[in-house]
Amino acid sequence: QVQLVESGGDVVQPGRSLRLSCEASGFIFSFYSIHWVRQAPGKGLEWVAVFWSDGTTKYYADSVKGRFTISRDNSKNTLYLEMNSLRAEDTAMYFCARENSVAGARAFDYWGQGTLVTVSS
Amino acid sequence: DIQLTQSPSVLSASVGDRVTITCRASQGIGSYLAWYQQKPGKAPKLLIYVASTLQSGVPSRFSGSGSGTEFTLTISSLQPEDFATYYCQHLNNYPPSFGQGTKLEIK
Numbered sequence: 001q002v003q004l005v006e007s008g009g010d011v012v013q014p015g016r017s018l019r020l021s022c023e024a025s026g027f028i029f030s031f032y033s034i035h036w037v038r039q040a041p042g043k044g045l046e047w048v049a050v051f052w053s054d055g056t057t058k059y060y061a062d063s064v065k066g067r068f069t070i071s072r073d074n075s076k077n078t079l080y081l082e083m084n085s086l087r088a089e090d091t092a093m094y095f096c097a098r099e100n101s102v103a104g105a106r107a108f109d110y111w112g113q114g115t116l117v118t119v120s121s
Numbered sequence: 122d123i124q125l126t127q128s129p130s131v132l133s134a135s136v137g138d139r140v141t142i143t144c145r146a147s148q149g150i151g152s153y154l155a156w157y158q159q160k161p162g163k164a165p166k167l168l169i170y171v172a173s174t175l176q177s178g179v180p181s182r183f184s185g186s187g188s189g190t191e192f193t194l195t196i197s198s199l200q201p202e203d204f205a206t207y208y209c210q211h212l213n214n215y216p217p218s219f220g221q222g223t224k225l226e227i228k
Contacts, residue, residue: 037165044221045157046219047210059216095164104171106153106171106212107167107171108157108210114164
């Protein structure tokens, strides 16, 4: 069955760095675009970044552009999010999600359980 | 960037009620709209994609409609497990933003 498992969340001080991982199983990882979505405590969902299945195309939300870097290792079925210059407003649960684009459908059909990042001094 | 506005933000209803949630886009997005359900402490779950297609395994009491800038999610007869927060999301271009959410509460 399709599974996405995030890890790497922690409590970090403002200005520090953190790397999140999203390990996938149950599907051909390289065939899918994978996204990061975050949710601050008690707030709504915010899209963060995507790495397309073409192996090169990436997009970022304006709120993280220049600070966060998304990457993927298809040999390890893993997506990463390198987060630098962390701010208090980056505190959130971070989810990875698979985009299903088969036959014109576009949606995030599978999500991980999330990993919590807390930025605090 | 495209903005999505959901209404209402909070909806109180009873088991068996028919409820409708609206999602309006700040510009046309064709049919590239998805609906998700999220329960506390859990990841979002896909319900509907391309505005009206039911995701596999989702009960048929959920339905979606609309195109362009106005979309609706309807639950035909609320069940106890449906009380949750619902989000719309557009996938027309980047960034694929979400609505602010609609919390469906028990009356």
